[in-house]
Amino acid sequence: MKFSGSWKNFSYRILFERVFDPIALYRVDEDKIIFVDVNPAYERVMKVVREKIIGKAFYDVWPQAEAMWSRVIRECLTQKRTMHCIGESVDTKSYLEAIAFPIPPEMAAVIFLDRTKLKRSDNALRRRQRQLRTLAAQLTLSEENMRRLIASDLHDSVGYELISQLKILRELDGREDTKHISESIHELINITENIISENRNLIFELSPPVLKEAGLNPALDELAKNILEPHKITWQIITKGDEDEFRADDSVCVILYRMARELLINAVKHSGASNVNIIINRKPEIITVAIEDNGTGMLKSSNKGFGLFSIRERLLALGGNLKIISEQGKGLMAVMTCPLKLKKGEFAHDDKTNKNTFSR
Numbered sequence: 001m002k003f004s005g006s007w008k009n010f011s012y013r014i015l016f017e018r019v020f021d022p023i024a025l026y027r028v029d030e031d032k033i034i035f036v037d038v039n040p041a042y043e044r045v046m047k048v049v050r051e052k053i054i055g056k057a058f059y060d061v062w063p064q065a066e067a068m069w070s071r072v073i074r075e076c077l078t079q080k081r082t083m084h085c086i087g088e089s090v091d092t093k094s095y096l097e098a099i100a101f102p103i104p105p106e107m108a109a110v111i112f113l114d115r116t117k118l119k120r121s122d123n124a125l126r127r128r129q130r131q132l133r134t135l136a137a138q139l140t141l142s143e144e145n146m147r148r149l150i151a152s153d154l155h156d157s158v159g160y161e162l163i164s165q166l167k168i169l170r171e172l173d174g175r176e177d178t179k180h181i182s183e184s185i186h187e188l189i190n191i192t193e194n195i196i197s198e199n200r201n202l203i204f205e206l207s208p209p210v211l212k213e214a215g216l217n218p219a220l221d222e223l224a225k226n227i228l229e230p231h232k233i234t235w236q237i238i239t240k241g242d243e244d245e246f247r248a249d250d251s252v253c254v255i256l257y258r259m260a261r262e263l264l265i266n267a268v269k270h271s272g273a274s275n276v277n278i279i280i281n282r283k284p285e286i287i288t289v290a291i292e293d294n295g296t297g298m299l300k301s302s303n304k305g306f307g308l309f310s311i312r313e314r315l316l317a318l319g320g321n322l323k324i325i326s327e328q329g330k331g332l333m334a335v336m337t338c339p340l341k342l343k344k345g346e347f348a349h350d351d352k353t354n355k356n357t358f359s360r
């Protein structure tokens, strides 16, 4: 193609040479698509040398090219209209969009736009959507499991004790034998004490009162005691910033408490640690809770579980984040960061119904 002659053609040549996207010009010769010219961007991106490919057939330069690339060029040349296609290019290991323009009488110019990054972020987005869908299903399942657990706890403990109580009371009805009455009252007192204790455990599991009454620091201490002590793992709570001065919203405390629970269980399940530090750091606007263990650290082959994913998602939803700092053999530190106060309407912890509700 000759660009010289008029100032217009000269401008086109400059455009062809300077544009950042690869452009190739083709013609058909005896049924073969032949390279007429390529611009410097084509040489750079496709890693070819202009002089070595001009005059050569398309498939001699790109022997592995998918049929769609030659088809788009051929159709553009035969139908004399702009054609478009997008797909993976095996030769260049990238994801390309090609727009082919006819240049009468017998040439086609094809501009290649690199869409690899777009494709990658699109794939990442799809992956994330899939994970979120699974997470939603997991949440429903774990809610259902929790309900079943509570129901079976109520049935096995409180329910059983109440039936025993009723049986004794029925037997007492109309009896005048004072010895028997006094023995039965004794038994009833024992049963009632058991009911109260079972009830207290259940309430604690549902919503730890210490969190509401005493705040996050003592609640995390008690949580660590319950989770770590049975496994003979020692722990320290290290705090910075006054809890009263930098008071976090109830919802923030609940989320951090529940997420810390998952991280402590992870330390027990996965790390083989002998010690765990719980570091709570309060600043004027943010709170960080870090759970640091001295265990194995995260292995490269670690599976991507839902525990960490769901912690990350929940914190992101509140404007916070989760960072995992881990070196193999040197333990793991999970740092949760969250704003102390949530924006109005972002997440409401309804104290009256004791339900967490997202409001729009």
Ligand SMILES: Nc1ncnc2c1ncn2[C@@H]1O[C@H](COP(=O)(O)OP(=O)(O)O)[C@@H](O)[C@H]1O
Binding pocket: 266, 267, 269, 270, 271, 293, 295, 296, 297, 298, 299, 302, 303, 304, 305, 306, 307, 308, 309, 331, 332
């Ligand atoms: N404290 C830890 N020490 C070592 N490895 C960990 C730790 N916490 C998590 N991991 C690794 O990260 C993976 C993902 O954790 P998580 O998302 O909580 O899923 P799960 O606990 O269900 O496996 C775990 O399977 C484990 O391999």
Ligand SMILES: [Mg+2]
Binding pocket: 262, 265, 266, 305, 307, 308
């Ligand atoms: Mg886990």
